Amino acid sequence: MRIIKTAVKTFKYLYGLRFEVKGLENFKVGSPCVIVSNHQSILDMMGLMEILPDGCVQIAKKELLYTGSVGLVMYLGGVIFINRKSTSNAKMVMADVAKTMLSENVMVWIYPEGTRNGNGDLLPFKKGAFHLAIQAQVPVVPVVYSSFSSFYDRKKNLFTSGKIRVEVLEPIETKGLTPEDVTELTNRCYSTMRETFFRLSGLVNEPNGSARTHLQ
Numbered sequence: 001m002r003i004i005k006t007a008v009k010t011f012k013y014l015y016g017l018r019f020e021v022k023g024l025e026n027f028k029v030g031s032p033c034v035i036v037s038n039h040q041s042i043l044d045m046m047g048l049m050e051i052l053p054d055g056c057v058q059i060a061k062k063e064l065l066y067t068g069s070v071g072l073v074m075y076l077g078g079v080i081f082i083n084r085k086s087t088s089n090a091k092m093v094m095a096d097v098a099k100t101m102l103s104e105n106v107m108v109w110i111y112p113e114g115t116r117n118g119n120g121d122l123l124p125f126k127k128g129a130f131h132l133a134i135q136a137q138v139p140v141v142p143v144v145y146s147s148f149s150s151f152y153d154r155k156k157n158l159f160t161s162g163k164i165r166v167e168v169l170e171p172i173e174t175k176g177l178t179p180e181d182v183t184e185l186t187n188r189c190y191s192t193m194r195e196t197f198f199r200l201s202g203l204v205n206e207p208n209g210s211a212r213t214h215l216q
Ligand SMILES: CCCCCCCC/C=C\CCCCCCCC(=O)SCCNC(=O)CCNC(=O)[C@H](O)C(C)(C)COP(=O)(O)OP(=O)(O)OC[C@H]1O[C@@H](n2cnc3c(N)ncnc32)[C@H](O)[C@@H]1OP(=O)(O)O
Pocket: 004, 007, 008, 039, 045, 058, 059, 060, 061, 064, 070, 073, 074, 077, 079, 082, 083, 084, 086, 087, 090, 091, 094, 095, 110, 111, 112, 113, 114, 115, 116, 125, 126, 127, 128, 129, 131, 132, 182
């Protein structure tokens, strides 16, 4: 993964992107943890590699395994593949991950939205990351990337250089929590990350839930 990290980090120069990072000290939980971040586009791979701590594996949809050399590189990089379409299968894989992360002392990075989302807001969170953290009794560390919409429009395939703000938030402890607490933990993480997303993106969080920039 170190090799991948170095290779992928060079893309930011190609794309004229700069990262402004805050809160890296929050990764130093001194134990395994589940890192959750928002997911906007393939460009997140650069954001991921920009701050990826050592000994951290990612959860990816299994379709990515069959994408030729990239799939092989991801496999070699230790990426864990899940079948999003089969909850029971995904649950089994994640239960294994809970054991492995403790025995091998590794962190796990999951995109709880479960899909890329460029709509300038966060999609409702899936619960797997939070079940995993509670099963392993390890902290959840939220990471938020500001909206790419100021410099990247997937539909128009428009791309200009830009700055991405990244914030690693305080770890959320799960010691003593049980599966009954998953919904509350998910919602708490969601609202903290959504608030941070709007702040980092210069968006106003409208009371009716829609977001608009200060500029409008
Ligand atoms: C030049 C260089 C080239 C090099 C190239 C290489 C560079 C890159 C290399 C390396 C970096 C690679 C990085 C790749 C990144 C890719 C990212 C993606 O692919 S993102 C899509 C996949 N990720 C997800 O989907 C995760 C989020 N999803 C989940 O966690 C879901 O929860 C999931 C899949 C586990 C289940 O999905 P559900 O759709 O069923 O949704 P739910 O609502 O969460 O669960 C339904 C019910 O099941 C329970 N449940 C879910 N998980 C459970 C669990 N683990 N245990 C028990 N119950 C669980 C829930 O509580 C819920 O039940 P109740 O509604 O509460 O009654």
